[in-house]
Amino acid sequence: MAKKNLEEFAYKSIIKMILENHFKPGDFLLETELSDSLELSRTPVRHALSLLVAEGFLDKKKKKGCFIPSPSPQDARHVFYAREHIEGLAAASAARYASAGDIEFLYDLIEKEKNVENPGTREAKIAYVTINESFHLGIARISLNKYLEQYCRHSFWRSHTYIFFFDRYYSGLNPNGQKTSPRQHMEITKAIADRDEEKASDLMKQHVRTTFEQLFVKL
Amino acid sequence: MAKKNLEEFAYKSIIKMILENHFKPGDFLLETELSDSLELSRTPVRHALSLLVAEGFLDKKKKKGCFIPSPSPQDARHVFYAREHIEGLAAASAARYASAGDIEFLYDLIEKEKNVENPGTREAKIAYVTINESFHLGIARISLNKYLEQYCRHSFWRSHTYIFFFDRYYSGLNPNGQKTSPRQHMEITKAIADRDEEKASDLMKQHVRTTFEQLFVKL
DNA sequence: AAAAAAAGTGATGTATACATAAAACAATAC
DNA sequence: GTATTGTTTTATGTATACATCACTTTTTTT
Secondary structure: OOOOOHHHHHHOOOHHHHOOOOOOOOEEEHHHHHHHOOOOHHHHHHHHHHHHHHHOOOOOOOOEEEEEOOOOOHHHHHHHHHHHHHHHHHHHHHHHOOOOOHHHHHHHHHHHHOOOOOOOHHHHHHHHHHHHHHHHHHHHHHHHHHHHHHHHHHHHHHHHHHHHOOHHHHHHHOOOOOOOOHHHHHHEEEEEEEOOHHHHHHHHHHHHHHHHHHOOOOO | OOOOHHHHHHHHHHHHHHHOOOOOOEEEEEHHHHHHOOOOOOHHHHHHHHHHHHOOOOOEEEOEEEEOOOOOOHHHHHHHHHHHHHHHHHHHHHHHHHOOHHHHHHHHHHOOOOOOOOOHHHHHHHHHHHHHHHHHHHHHHOOOOOHHHHHHHHHHHHHHHHHHHHHHHHHHOOOOOOOOOHHHHHHHHHHHOOOOOHHHHHHHHHHHHHHHHOOOOOO
């Protein structure tokens, strides 16, 4: 990763570390440790941590430090509930405003998703995550509403804390041993292409709920 | 205001200045100017500005600074659209989870709102703003979903940029010369007290839309 | 030996000096 | 007169030294 902007670099690096399970819930992210390991001063690290706290990715104790919030089934329900409805709104809005290029973009992603090689490997998992992110945040972007987009992005990332935590999900397989995402992504995209706002919204809500249920099958 | 925590002090002071119309859209909030006028160093000011940017109060240009976002009818439609639906969700959730104390809290606010003295004065305006914030963010809190609450808070404040800009609104009067907010607040609260999630949601959505329409009557 | 007081530790909180880059301006070429 | 390049300005971006406060450990007192 480029170090042009140290603040941005610190921000992205810390998120990356969190998503790569570098820390466990309750761990303190010390400014000095991070600045050492990222090889920059405390200032940009401190800045990045503040943002992450403001955005709700981290919790903070005054004069003590920032720490990874403890995930709870309750909190997961809250994120996914918010995410479900907000992405539903975004999908409806996307169905209204999507250009031909946007729709092509979504179909391309689904093609890529179907053709990920060596499913089950670490590389395949990373590919799925990347494509999935592009799809969901893509629809958020296509909604043309920067507020919806921002909230989608936030709840998406926050929900990914859980997806990485209970990472059984990214086997990418449902209980029947089949991938559900590409099919659902396809249906959503079709609804958007058909300009069917309500259907796009409903399918997206259902899709997010499916993700949640697959994750928390045992909770 | 106490200066125990300089970062908090800076944060609150800057918000206060913004809300008191100290700046106009497009104005840059310079770190050095602010730190001079608040009589502290750039560090806490810079920190506060970062938070305000993260929270969407301010926009930022890299290496240039933080500035008051310029309102546009398009942007206003986007904020109010997002706010309408998210506050609708929060109201539904609040109808489900509100405690007796919560409901009393809401009724108390409505009482206070009805009894604001000397309508039309600057003091009355500030009182309305304060009460209105407590009501809307109160419902967000009562939803018991911290994500919904966060998005409510964000879109609420962002929409307030417009409310303060076109401040005809806080005459508090509708085209017929009557205050509409207390009545709508009362109806929403009743729906919450009745545990009628759908009604609470619909009324809240309608209420936010009313606010928008009163603001943009001429746009 | 238990409790209270005091000193020590280690992190964040704050101020400030310096580096860097965007933007404004001036000078020059055309 | 306009466009383009070079210089200056100025505010942010970054590093770092020092202050402060919560917490821990040690010491003292009873």
